[in-house]
Amino acid sequence: MSSLPELEGLRVRGRWPLPPGHRVAVVGARRPTPYGEAVAERLAGDLAQLGVLVLSGLALGIDGAAHRGALAAGGCTAAVLGTGVDVIYPRSHSGLAEQILAQGGCLISQFPDRTPPQRANFPRRNGTIAGLVDIVVVVEAGLGSGALITAEAALSLGKPVLAVPGSVFSPLSVGCHQLLRDGAGLVQNARDVVAELGGDLAVLDDPLQPPASLGLERQSELGRDPLLAYLSDSLPAEVGHLAARLQLPLSETIARLSRLELEGAVRRWGGGYVRLPRGGGRPSARR
Amino acid sequence: MLARAFAAQVQGLAGRPVEVQVDMSTGAVAFFLVGLASGSVREAKERVRSAIRNSGLPFPQRRLTVNLAPAELRKDGAGLDLAIAVAICLAALGKPSQAGLAFIGEVALEGSLRHVDGVLVLAEGLRRAGLEKLFVAEVDAAEAALIEGLEIYPCRTLRQVLDHLLGGEAIPRYQGRPLAVAAAVECPWDLSEVQGQEAARRAVEVAAAGGHHLLMTGPPGAGKTMLARCLPGLLPPLDLPDALELARVRSVLGELEGTSPLSWERPFRAPHHSISTAGLLGGGTGLPRPGEISRAHHGVLFLDELAEFPAASLQSLRQPLEDGRVTLIRSAGAVTYPARFQLVAATNPCPCGYLGDSGRPCRCGPGAIQSYQRSLSGPLLDRIDLQVTVHRTPPHLLGRPAEAEPSVLVRERVFGARRLQLDRQGCLNSALAGASLRRWAELEPGSRNLLQRWSAERTLSARGFHRAWRIARTLADLAGDGRIRSGHILEALGYRLDELAA
Numbered sequence: 154m155s156s157l158p159e160l161e162g163l164r165v166r167g168r169w170p171l172p173p174g175h176r177v178a179v180v181g182a183r184r185p186t187p188y189g190e191a192v193a194e195r196l197a198g199d200l201a202q203l204g205v206l207v208l209s210g211l212a213l214g215i216d217g218a219a220h221r222g223a224l225a226a227g228g229c230t231a232a233v234l235g236t237g238v239d240v241i242y243p244r245s246h247s248g249l250a251e252q253i254l255a256q257g258g259c260l261i262s263q264f265p266d267r268t269p270p271q272r273a274n275f276p277r278r279n280g281t282i283a284g285l286v287d288i289v290v291v292v293e294a295g296l297g298s299g300a301l302i303t304a305e306a307a308l309s310l311g312k313p314v315l316a317v318p319g320s321v322f323s324p325l326s327v328g329c330h331q332l333l334r335d336g337a338g339l340v341q342n343a344r345d346v347v348a349e350l351g352g353d354l355a356v357l358d359d360p361l362q363p364p365a366s367l368g369l370e371r372q373s374e375l376g377r378d379p380l381l382a383y384l385s386d387s388l389p390a391e392v393g394h395l396a397a398r399l400q401l402p403l404s405e406t407i408a409r410l411s412r413l414e415l416e417g418a419v420r421r422w423g424g425g426y427v428r429l430p431r432g433g434g435r436p437s438a439r440r
Numbered sequence: 441m442l443a444r445a446f447a448a449q450v451q452g453l454a455g456r457p458v459e460v461q462v463d464m465s466t467g468a469v470a471f472f473l474v475g476l477a478s479g480s481v482r483e484a485k486e487r488v489r490s491a492i493r494n495s496g497l498p499f500p501q502r503r504l505t506v507n508l509a510p511a512e513l514r515k516d517g518a519g520l521d522l523a524i525a526v527a528i529c530l531a532a533l534g535k536p537s538q539a540g541l542a543f544i545g546e547v548a549l550e551g552s553l554r555h556v557d558g559v560l561v562l563a564e565g566l567r568r569a570g571l572e573k574l575f576v577a578e579v580d581a582a583e584a585a586l587i588e589g590l591e592i593y594p595c596r597t598l599r600q601v602l603d604h605l606l607g608g609e610a611i612p613r614y615q616g617r618p619l620a621v622a623a624a625v626e627c628p629w630d631l632s633e634v635q636g637q638e639a640a641r642r643a644v645e646v647a648a649a650g651g652h653h654l655l656m657t658g659p660p661g662a663g664k665t666m667l668a669r670c671l672p673g674l675l676p677p678l679d680l681p682d683a684l685e686l687a688r689v690r691s692v693l694g695e696l697e698g699t700s701p702l703s704w705e706r707p708f709r710a711p712h713h714s715i716s717t718a719g720l721l722g723g724g725t726g727l728p729r730p731g732e733i734s735r736a737h738h739g740v741l742f743l744d745e746l747a748e749f750p751a752a753s754l755q756s757l758r759q760p761l762e763d764g765r766v767t768l769i770r771s772a773g774a775v776t777y778p779a780r781f782q783l784v785a786a787t788n789p790c791p792c793g794y795l796g797d798s799g800r801p802c803r804c805g806p807g808a809i810q811s812y813q814r815s816l817s818g819p820l821l822d823r824i825d826l827q828v829t830v831h832r833t834p835p836h837l838l839g840r841p842a843e844a845e846p847s848v849l850v851r852e853r854v855f856g857a858r859r860l861q862l863d864r865q866g867c868l869n870s871a872l873a874g875a876s877l878r879r880w881a882e883l884e885p886g887s888r889n890l891l892q893r894w895s896a897e898r899t900l901s902a903r904g905f906h907r908a909w910r911i912a913r914t915l916a917d918l919a920g921d922g923r924i925r926s927g928h929i930l931e932a933l934g935y936r937l938d939e940l941a942a
Contacts, residue, residue: 183806213806243807295801324801389796391831392934393638403638404915407934408927415894415930421937424657424789424796424829 163281164238164266167259171231171285175350176206178282178307180300181215181292182325186387187420189215189293189325191430192317194222196290199343201228205350208233208286210278211246211260215292215300220249230258233285235278237268261285276302283307288349290340291316294328301328304337313349315340323387380409381418381428389425443531446542447523448565449515450558451727452775453688455565457542458520459509462527467503473524475508478726481515487547488525495551495599500532514772516726518546519556522575525598526605535606540572543601545580551598553577557694560687560701563587575601581614583691583701586684625705627673629666632846636833640667643828643935645850648674649857650914651868653761653783653823655746657937658830659797664786667830668742669708671784673847674854675739677704682738685778689734707739709781713748720753721766722777728768733760736781746785747815754820757783761823782870783824787816797832822903825870825911827937857917869913877906881913887929894933908932 179197181189193215197207201223209216211232223230230253234242238260241247250260263281264274279299283289283306291314294300304314315338319326333339338349383398384390396406410426413419419426443462448455471485492499506524508515522545530537544562545553555577556562563574563584573591576584581594592614595601604611634641640656644667647654654671656664678686683702690696697703711720711732718724722731733741743749760766764780789795790809795802804812821827861868865880872880883891895905911932916924 184809245810391639391829393636393831396638403642404931405927407639407642408930411930411933414933415890415897424831 162263164262164264165259166238167231167254168229168257169259171259172206172229174204174206175288176208176231176286177346177350178208178286178289178303179215179219179292180209180279180282180289180303181294182298182300183212183214183216184325185214185218185293186319186323186325187422187427188319188323188386188430189317190218191386193218193292194225196292196317196340196343196346197222197230198226198228200346201226201230203343203347204228205346206231208282210235210275210282210299211241211250212299213243213246217246217249219292220253224249224252224256224258227256229256231285232258232260233278233282234260234262235264235275236262236270237264237266238262239266240269242270275299279303280306283310283312286312288312288346289314290346291329291332291337293317293319293323293325294332295325296327296331298328301332304332313338315346315349317341320385320387322385325387377418378409378413380406381413384419384426384428386428386430389423389427391425395426443527443535444537445523445527445530446566446569446571447520447544448542448562449513449520450517450561450692451513451773453561453692453730453777455558455562455568456513457566457569457571458513458515458523460520460523460527461507461509462524462531463505463507464500464502464531465505469501470503472505473508474505475511475515476513477508477515480517481508481520484518484521484524487518487521487549488528490549491521491547491551491598492525492529494549495597495602497529497599497602498532500528504528514726517556518554519544519558519562521545521547522553522598522601526575526601529598529602530605533606538605540570541575541605542566542571542573543575544584545575545577545595547598553595553597555579555694555698558692559583560586560684560691560696563590563592564688566590575604575611579698582616582699583687583696585614585616586687586702625673625677627670627847629669629673630847631670631674631850632844634663634666634670634844637663637667637830640664640828640830641844641850643826644668644671645674645854646911646914646918646935647671647782647784647826648850648854649918650825650861650910651782651858651870652825652911652914653870654785654826654828655821655824655937656784656786656828656830657789658786659788659795659800659832660793662830662832664830665710665742665744668710668740668744668784668786670847671740671782672706672708674851675706676855676858678706678738686737686739689730689737689777693730693735695735707736708742709733709736709739710742710744713743713745715749715753717750717753717756721756721760721779722768722775723770726770727772727775728770730777731766733757733766733779733781734777737778738780739782741781741783743783743785746787747812751815758819758823761820785824786830789813789829796829799832822901825907826935828935829937853918856920857914860917860920861914869910869917872910872913873906877909877913881909881924883909883924883929884926886926887912887924890926890929904936907936911935 197219207223207230209219236242241250279302289307291300316329316332317340396403445460447458449458523543559580567590575593578594584592593611722728760779766779767776790804792803794800912924912928915928
């Protein structure tokens with residue numbers, strides 16, 4: 154697949170040409186759930202460890218998580234910008250952009266230098282991402298999400314599109330589920346992506362176990378607060394409802410949630426609490 | 441020929457005695473009014489002249505000089521009318537002025553007396569200056585009588601006052617003493633009307649118990665305003681000194697009720713976000729008048745749509761939040777007004793309001809949300825101990841008969857917790873900081889470790905650390921527990937917002 158047509162007229166900062174090997178886009182919502190963020194981080198990390206180049210759009214949310222995941226695994230990643238290659242948007246990701254360059258990745262743009270963020274440019278950028286990769290993986294996307302544009306562009310170029318399923322209650326998985334219904338491949342872990350690329354499956358850990366390579370500290374389910382069973386990883390649970398369902402005093406419910414938050418098992422999100430997926434997600438709620 | 445009479449002038453929340461001196465001399469007929477009199481006081485010449493004539497009293501056709509002493513004090517308003525009229529009449533009749541008498545009231549052209557703002561503080565200032573008897577308009581008598589140690593004479597007309605002074609028909613002394621023990625106050629808003637919202641109800645209870653400022657975040661229609669309105673009903677009624685302090689503010693603003701000037705009810709003020717900084721803090725021409733934060737003294741200041749308030753207004757709340765009073769400095773002078781209010785703020789989570797709402801998608805971009813939330817952060821938010829998310833009540837719960845715990849039961853716990861605090865440390869937990877916090881809210885080793893661990897691992901700021909500490913003290917007090925247990929710390933840590941937590 155190394156003979157994919159390179160696009161003309163790209164401006165690049167960092168290493169160019171792109172390293173040989175497979176390229177996968179990991180894209181999705183700008184305001185993902187902690188679940189989506191964790192999936193993107195872990196998936197990108199696993200792929201990067203296998204030598205796959207992870208591309209994304211440097212946007213908030215899934216894009217940022219994908220870049221971070223690849224970098225955390227010591228890998229190399231490339232960001233395709235919707236602005237000039239010398240303009241970092243959002244500005245809060247300027248540190249991330251530097252990190253990408255420092256680890257041998259690159260920033261790519263089809264727009265002239267100093268192009269500021271403009272609404273119309275981002276869908277065009279999404280098409281460029283599709284052009285640069287072998288496969289597009291959509292992690293979380295609501296209806297009308299820009300990630301679906303990337304997926305569509307990939308399909309029109311005859312490239313496979315994969316999607317990560319989510320909760321049927323989660324509006325941020327509606328787009329992914331639509332892709333799956335339309336025939337996209339289902340991604341549960343890096344194995345599924347590698348299989349699509351035609352790679353060697355044996356190199357990966359058992360998908361049902363958290364990858365040891367990430368080295369995240371984990372506790373066994375035993376001895377954990379049964380309250381966790383009532384929490385979702387993508388839909389915030391309201392404290393009052395939890396207390397009512399568990400028939401616990403409200404004060405105790407809040408205290409137990411704080412304890413779990415301190416242990417890194419839950420996180421405040423969307424006005425309630427969500428369970429943090431095992432082996433993923435960042436412990437801090439701060440962006 | 442010299443006559444004098446005493447009145448007083450409002451300056452901030454103080455009544456400064458003013459001596460009205462009248463001199464008549466030979467020369468061309470004239471009427472001079474001197475002594476730093478503003479426009480409204482100079483107009484007194486016309487009112488007083490007509491009032492004296494229409495009361496059937498002689499107005500001297502001489503060279504008349506009225507001096508308002510002390511001359512360096514700026515005089516405003518019509519409250520000096522009565523004293524000027526009385527002094528002129530005494531001078532014209534050649535009668536002696538009696539010592540210890542003061543007169544406050546505006547005169548109408550036909551000689552009747554009208555209400556004056558600030559009678560309470562004026563009466564207080566006169567009593568402090570050693571005056572014994574105060575003549576006021578009938579409508580102001582109850583207000584003046586709040587000051588003990590002054591004989592109050594309610595008057596209807598200027599003629600009546602003169603008759604009394606000249607030995608004619610005496611005005612009966614005002615007998616009512618409206619001072620009474622603090623009475624229970626009915627709050628029309630009851631927590632039993634709040635459906636669902638357990639977390640927010642608990643936060644309101646904790647706020648009431650410890651006097652903590654409260655921020656509620658939630659979509660429109662979630663009931664934030666309703667919850668805020670329930671708060672005064674959970675607080676004990678004002679005690680006498682506090683009620684008097686509030687009455688002074690209202691008196692100066694002319695907002696006291698004539699017949700029952702003293703109210704035991706805690707004020708609830710909810711200014712719209714279009715309010716100016718002057719309206720919020722105090723201001724106006726001349727010496728600044730009290731603003732909304734002083735009207736909310738000892739009560740609740742509710743700022744709905746907090747993010748819509750001008751940033752400058754919110755910044756200016758910092759000093760009052762810290763000190764419990766506000767000092768306003770203008771060219772006309774500096775005044776300090778009390779402003780010890782409990783702040784309850786409400787805000788949407790994002791510009792459209794529906795971020796995190798289960799029933800309606802939020803349409804804001806991540807950048808818009810960040811800048812919206814950033815506009816809320818900072819020094820003001822740092823001073824709000826309790827932060828809580830309010831969710832919309834699911835429709836199936838609305839319209840159900842009230843079954844939630846009513847305010848009267850919550851109030852019992854709140855009163856108990858407040859009593860514990862006042863007995864222990866003489867103030868509410870919200871006022872604890874630094875040394876007093878360490879002294880009165882000692883942490884058990886387990887609780888301290890927990891807080892420190894959280895602080896280290898969860899990037900809790902120093903202010904956030906102290907906020908949780910104070911709240912934990914209040915939670916322990918609500919449970920009647922002398923010690924701050926780890927459960928209290930953990931619950932306290934739950935009262936912060938997702939992204940806004942500092």
